[in-house]
Amino acid sequence: MSRFLKRAYVLFILLMMYAPIALLMVFSFNNSKLPIWSGFTLDWYIKMFNNAGVQEAFMYTLIIAVLSSLGATVIGTFAAIGIHQMTGWKKNIIMNITYIPLLSPDIVIGISLMMLFSVLKLPFGLVTLIVSHITFSIPYVILSVTPKLKQMNYNLYEAALDLGATPGYAFKKVIFPEIMPGVIAGAFIAFTLSIDDFVVSFFNKGAREETLPIKIYAMARKGVNPTINAISTIMFTTIIVILLGINIRANKKAKVLNARK
Amino acid sequence: MKKWTKITMKAAIMFLAALLTGCASNKPSITVYNWGDYIDPKVNDLFTEETGIKVVYAEYANNEEMYATVEPGNVNYDVIFPSDYMIEKMISVDMLEPIDTSKLTHYTQIDERFKALQFDPENRYSVPYMWGTVGIVYNTKMVNEPVDSWDILWNPKYKGQIFMYDSERDSIMVALKKLGYSMNTRDKAQLEEAKALLIEQAPLVLAYVGDEGKGKMANEEAALMVAWSGDAMVMIEENPDLAYAVPKEGSNYFVDSMVISKGSKNIEAAHRYIDFLCRADIAAKNAAYIGYSTPISAAKDLLPEDVKNSEVAYPNEEMINNPLTEMFNDPSDLIEVYSNIWTQVKASNS
Amino acid sequence: MYRKSLAYPYLIWAAIFIAAPLLLIVYFSFFKDGVFTLHNYQKFLEDYYIEALIRSIHLAFVSTVICLVMAYPLAMILSSRQMTNKEIILLLVVLPMWMNSLLRTYAWASLLENNGVINSILNALNVPKVQFLYGNGAVIFGMVYNFFPFMVLPIYNVLCKIDRSLVEASYDLGANKITTFRRVILPLSMPGVITGMIMVFMPALTTFLITRLLGGGKVILIGNIIEEQFTRTRDMGFGSAVSMILMLIVLGTLSFMSKKDSLDKGGGLF
Numbered sequence: 001m002s003r004f005l006k007r008a009y010v011l012f013i014l015l016m017m018y019a020p021i022a023l024l025m026v027f028s029f030n031n032s033k034l035p036i037w038s039g040f041t042l043d044w045y046i047k048m049f050n051n052a053g054v055q056e057a058f059m060y061t062l063i064i065a066v067l068s069s070l071g072a073t074v075i076g077t078f079a080a081i082g083i084h085q086m087t088g089w090k091k092n093i094i095m096n097i098t099y100i101p102l103l104s105p106d107i108v109i110g111i112s113l114m115m116l117f118s119v120l121k122l123p124f125g126l127v128t129l130i131v132s133h134i135t136f137s138i139p140y141v142i143l144s145v146t147p148k149l150k151q152m153n154y155n156l157y158e159a160a161l162d163l164g165a166t167p168g169y170a171f172k173k174v175i176f177p178e179i180m181p182g183v184i185a186g187a188f189i190a191f192t193l194s195i196d197d198f199v200v201s202f203f204n205k206g207a208r209e210e211t212l213p214i215k216i217y218a219m220a221r222k223g224v225n226p227t228i229n230a231i232s233t234i235m236f237t238t239i240i241v242i243l244l245g246i247n248i249r250a251n252k253k254a255k256v257l258n259a260r261k
Numbered sequence: 262m263k264k265w266t267k268i269t270m271k272a273a274i275m276f277l278a279a280l281l282t283g284c285a286s287n288k289p290s291i292t293v294y295n296w297g298d299y300i301d302p303k304v305n306d307l308f309t310e311e312t313g314i315k316v317v318y319a320e321y322a323n324n325e326e327m328y329a330t331v332e333p334g335n336v337n338y339d340v341i342f343p344s345d346y347m348i349e350k351m352i353s354v355d356m357l358e359p360i361d362t363s364k365l366t367h368y369t370q371i372d373e374r375f376k377a378l379q380f381d382p383e384n385r386y387s388v389p390y391m392w393g394t395v396g397i398v399y400n401t402k403m404v405n406e407p408v409d410s411w412d413i414l415w416n417p418k419y420k421g422q423i424f425m426y427d428s429e430r431d432s433i434m435v436a437l438k439k440l441g442y443s444m445n446t447r448d449k450a451q452l453e454e455a456k457a458l459l460i461e462q463a464p465l466v467l468a469y470v471g472d473e474g475k476g477k478m479a480n481e482e483a484a485l486m487v488a489w490s491g492d493a494m495v496m497i498e499e500n501p502d503l504a505y506a507v508p509k510e511g512s513n514y515f516v517d518s519m520v521i522s523k524g525s526k527n528i529e530a531a532h533r534y535i536d537f538l539c540r541a542d543i544a545a546k547n548a549a550y551i552g553y554s555t556p557i558s559a560a561k562d563l564l565p566e567d568v569k570n571s572e573v574a575y576p577n578e579e580m581i582n583n584p585l586t587e588m589f590n591d592p593s594d595l596i597e598v599y600s601n602i603w604t605q606v607k608a609s610n611s
Numbered sequence: 612m613y614r615k616s617l618a619y620p621y622l623i624w625a626a627i628f629i630a631a632p633l634l635l636i637v638y639f640s641f642f643k644d645g646v647f648t649l650h651n652y653q654k655f656l657e658d659y660y661i662e663a664l665i666r667s668i669h670l671a672f673v674s675t676v677i678c679l680v681m682a683y684p685l686a687m688i689l690s691s692r693q694m695t696n697k698e699i700i701l702l703l704v705v706l707p708m709w710m711n712s713l714l715r716t717y718a719w720a721s722l723l724e725n726n727g728v729i730n731s732i733l734n735a736l737n738v739p740k741v742q743f744l745y746g747n748g749a750v751i752f753g754m755v756y757n758f759f760p761f762m763v764l765p766i767y768n769v770l771c772k773i774d775r776s777l778v779e780a781s782y783d784l785g786a787n788k789i790t791t792f793r794r795v796i797l798p799l800s801m802p803g804v805i806t807g808m809i810m811v812f813m814p815a816l817t818t819f820l821i822t823r824l825l826g827g828g829k830v831i832l833i834g835n836i837i838e839e840q841f842t843r844t845r846d847m848g849f850g851s852a853v854s855m856i857l858m859l860i861v862l863g864t865l866s867f868m869s870k871k872d873s874l875d876k877g878g879g880l881f
Contacts, residue, residue, distance in 0.1 A: 006688045006691075009684060009685065009688060010685065010688055010689075010700060013681070013685055013704065014700070014703055014704070016756070017703070017704065017707050017756075017759070018703075018707075019722075020715060020718035020719050020722055020756075021707065021710070021715070021718065023718065023722055023728055024714075024718040027728075036731065075620055075621050075624060076621065078617040078618065078620065078621065079617070079618045079620070079621030079622075080618075081617045081618070082614065082615045082616060082617035082618025082619070082621070083615075083618050083621075085614055085615045085617075085618075086615055086618070094618070094622065094625075097625050097629055097630065098625070100629055100633070101629055103813070103861060103862070103865060104858060104861065105813065105814075105816070105817030105834070105857060105858075105861060106814075106817065107817055107819060107834055107837055107838060107854070108636070108817075108837075108854045108857065108858055109632075111636075111837065111841050111850065111851075111854060112632030112633055112635060112636050112854070113628065113632050114841070115632060115635045115636065115639065115847065115851075116627075116628070116631055116632040116635055119635060131628060132628075134624075134628075135624070135628040135629060138621065138624070138625075142621075192709055195711075196709070196710075196711050196712070198711070198712075198713050198820070199819075199820070203841065212711075213711055213713055216711070216713055216714060216717070217713055217820075220713065220717045220720075220824065228714070228717065229718075231714075232710070232711070232714040232718070235710065235711065235714070236710050236714075239706075239709045239710060240706065243702070243706065243709065
């Protein structure tokens with residue numbers, strides 16, 4: 001009985017979570033603008049692929065996500081290592097600053113950067129978008145690398161030095177492999193945050209560069225539009241495939257590791 | 262560390278490449294900033310086909326949003342489509358480039374009555390694009406009485422069936438007109454009265470909508486909606502049960518014009534774009550698509566019979582010349598008052 | 612290669628893009644044309660702004676509580692041993708988080724319309740039409756829907772880490788299920804609960820999108836007021852002041868919920 005109840009509850013939650021997504025997907029194939037089923041069509045997908053604005057926005061979204069997650073990962077990883085070496089009030093201050101973008105509302109991050117770029121007279125565009133995305137992503141990278149550093153045995157690094165490794169070599173061979181999972185997790189978070197971001201981009205976009213979420217917002221504001229359903233279906237399917245891929249890989253790895261034991 | 266240097270190098274190169282393709286491509290291009298749904302999307306492609314100039318197109322929801330985006334000066338759009346009062350404001354703060362009308366081969370086709378309007382008396386900065394009125398769209402299946410007054414938007418019978426436009430300017434205009442005042446009043450007491458009236462109306466309002474209201478009205482989500490004439494045309498086309506009326510107390514008559522923003526680096530191309538939109542066949546294409554009224558008679562003649570003869574899109578001169586039908590003046594001095602009123606109205610019922 | 616200087620690029624970055632923008636907000640909120648003024652803060656004291664603030668806190672709080680009440684049992688079920696496929700289910704719960712919240716909210720907006728899909732289904736079942744959209748209810752619904760995974764994940768993480776032997780010890784000592792839950796599991800899961808509450812409350816408090824898409828323009832929250840100052844009214848001073856107030860509330864709430872504990876001790880999302 002209780003088992004049944006539990007299952008029913010889980011099912012209910014999943015239904016709530018997926019009902020709108022499923023309906024969205026179904027209606028991306030609907031042969032009408034109205035939410036009444038009137039036959040199957042691929043029109044909205046054709047429309048989407050023929051829409052130069054959507055294509056461009058997609059390209060910019062990808063460029064920005066790749067570059068900003070790369071930037072955030074590099075800066076953030078080194079920062080985590082550096083901060084890990086610090087002690088006392090310095091470390092405290094820096095960690096508190098690091099928490100700021102994490103804790104402040106998106107809208108405040110967005111407008112504060114917008115004001116900064118305005119004051120600096122930096123033209124809004126790709127650069128402002130990438131810089132703002134790096135800014136809100138770095139803390140996540142730092143926070144996902146730091147635990148790995150804490151877990152790491154510092155003696156290993158010293159041992160490597162004692163055995164004649166150069167600091168660079170020791171870093172590459174000892175530290176880096178240890179923190180790699182954290183770095184990858186951080187990069188992944190940064191990438192998805194960037195793709196998903198609307199609020200910060202909304203305030204820092206340029207005349208030519210719009211990301212997909214901004215484009216979608218502009219379309220959504222004009223009301224029901226099955227083209228948006230088509231875009232979401234594709235975005236969502238892609239993300240599911242990526243996540244499942246990662247999961248399957250991780251599972252395989254776990255199995256291999258278990259077999260070795 | 263080599264791997265990292267490589268990755269950073271690659272990132273740097275990609276970054277540069279992206280920047281180069283992003284801004285410095287050799288293909289000439291212009292950036293256009295227009296209202297949502299305010300052009301036939303094919304027109305931009307036609308322009309590119311004919312001139313080789315690429316059009317980068319973005320949309321805004323209202324004049325105020327456009328102004329807020331453009332004003333800081335580090336986003337540069339070449340051609341923008343503000344309304345009358347906004348043009349007045351942009352001229353006053355020196356945000357526009359003069360337009361050389363002698364370069365516009367189709368400029369002479371624009372009807373004289375849309376030239377030298379109060380916001381740009383010498384036609385130095387703007388070229389009219391579309392015009393229209395504000396009125397009430399209603400569903401004849403749900404509203405059985407004649408609609409000829411703003412009063413109907415205050416009728417408790419229609420509680421939960423009214424859409425107001427989420428724009429302080431248009432909504433306060435409705436209230437002022439219902440009260441019999443000028444929409445350009447600077448009298449604080451009259452504005453207070455308008456505010457009280459709108460707060461009184463708030464419980465009857467289903468939602469304060471933006472562009473999405475069009476689709477919702479066509480989908481019979483509500484019975485009545487304050488709307489611009491062009492949007493009304495589109496809605497009626499989608500749902501023939503809808504009708505449009507301009508109330509007898511008078512309303513707003515607006516002209517949206519094309520302007521070139523100050524600091525544009527593509528002034529030549531911008532002129533060509535504006536000229537292109539003034540060509541009769543192109544203007545007709547746009548007017549047919551977006552439902553607003555073209556200021557070019559030659560273009561009007563090309564429109565389908567039902568559009569050309571529509572009282573919605575092309576009301577008789579009498580209504581336009583009616584002193585109760587007004588155009589907005591630049592309300593910069595009132596912007597804070599308006600915004601306060603509007604916040605209070607919208608928040609009054611939640 | 613393993614020293615503090617590695618953090619310098621980040622420090623410079625943080626100074627320019629984190630600290631400086633915040634200082635700008637502080638500056639703009641206090642200075643008008645270079646003259647110190649409290650005008651922007653005084654303006655906020657108007658009834659309707661205070662009301663918007665209270666409404667924001669109220670709606671965010673209600674959503675947080677609903678999320679908690681719905682998420683805790685789910686996390687318990689998922690962390691219980693006999694549950695099969697729990698990893699896949701957890702993935703499914705978290706998955707929508709990776710989908711643009713704009714899209715998900717938009718999906719609901721079109722489903723919940725008076726003539727939308729849900730009402731068509733209700734209609735087919737002979738249930739009278741329900742007006743879901745345009746109001747506080749719809750906004751709370753949108754918040755719960757959007758931020759629910761943020762609540763499940765931290766609670767689940769903490770519950771999974773609870774030492775089973777503690778629970779068993781409690782049973783051995785004669786406690787029944789309810790007592791064990793109240794005295795052992797619940798206190799041990801508090802860090803996760805607090806993290807979850809923060810993760811839901813903060814975005815709910817500051818959203819302007821959900822109100823935009825579901826509230827029909829009738830629900831004005833603090834986020835909407837800020838957005839309006841920057842995108843419509845163009846009053847940077849007042850917008851900055853409201854942002855400052857919002858930041859203070861956020862920081863206040865965080866220290867109230869003793870962020871350190873929950874963020875550092877395993878309650879986190881990562």
